[in-house]
Amino acid sequence: MKQFAFLVRRDLSLAFRQGMDSLMVVAFFVIAVVLFPLGVGPEPGTLARISSGVIWVAALLSAMLSLERLFQTDYEDGSLELLALSSLPMEVTVLAKVTAHWITTGLPLIIAAPVLAVLMQMETEGFVILIVALLLGTPSLSLIGAVGAALILGSRRGGVLLSLLVLPLYIPILIFGVSAVDGAIGGYEFKAQLLILSGFFIGSLALTPWAGAAGLRQALE
């Protein structure tokens, strides 16, 4: 547990000292969403209708963009091999890196989301559920993404390949995340979708560290 906390702190301080990384993810998120009013036209009705979907899709893409660096820098400078040699199980290492990744990318996205929801003319009923759904959904994005990030280590064309591997697996989270927000706005039931999102989170929390660790082990062989 102590090593886990230490690893998270190490990754966080690395991210903060390099500074720009998580800011860039948020900037991408904002720009991607802002493109839509310019693309589809500024009618409030149209924007409000697509707001939840656009915000979720942009969140998916920005979470995915930051994944490539999740293990890459440690893989290149050799610290990943040191981590593999330490007494810490590889699964815990993956979990620690995912936690740090979520704090540096998932959390800023959630903070930026309400502002973007205002820009997209979303009905105020949806705001709270949007934040709750993102809180439940983005950790799963980081967890599933970690598997993809581990698998592409040392491959050619890592970034594009990563999107091909990870985005299909993100689709269920997108579907239920959007339908929870739309449900809250339309006045329908949305508890079930939130429960399913929590289910995805718990399921990926239990399973993806193993797959990610297996991916890292084969990358280090």
Added chain:
Amino acid sequence: MADLHRFANPTRFLKLAGYIQPWALAVFLISLSVGLYMSFFTAPADYQQGESARIMYVHVPAAWMAMFCYTIMALASAVSLIWKHPLADVSARSTAPVGAAFTFLALVTGSLWGKPMWGTWWVWDARLTSVLVLLFLYIGYMALQGAFDDRVRAAKASAILALVGFVNVPIIKFSVDWWNTLHQPASVVKMSGSSIHPSMLWPLLIMAIAFKAYYVWILLVRMRSELVANKVRILRLKQVHGG
């Protein structure tokens, strides 16, 4: 298990594959011609859908094969990760493009069938979406296979991916039961017995046998050519190193 290991020997496998391959081809050709004849001439036209329901005899077996191939791929991947059988790698790698082709065929025929029946080429319901995801998973698997210079790494990485993506297969199978979709629910395989009339069931099953036999045949062709290609590569390497 010991018996299985016996056939993990590539030389023995090549010999066995040589015996099976012509038989698989024969079964494929015979059942395909019988199945096509039955589905075009002896099977009745559907009382609601008319003649266009005949596309079912290609669509349904293709969709079964799409899931079957992924299951085989995931099983072979698990075997290759756990027991490190060289043949399991080869069979998983050889299955992927075949499975992707069946998935594509199922999507295209479904779309052609959907236009006259549902009035649209495509709907975003659970069954269609999950099969589309399956196609993406196949493509991702093949892309990952091709992304490494080291073949052992490629095999391991894509084996892990195949196992992770396997969660999608039960979702496809049960999508029509869990959600209320435009796609019709299962009618051939279910607990209360098949709800499809024998005059339509038989051509369907014979076509399914044809597709399975085709898969066995093409899998053996692909595996044999891959093993031979490996041999050629090793011989070349030997030449280069002055062996």
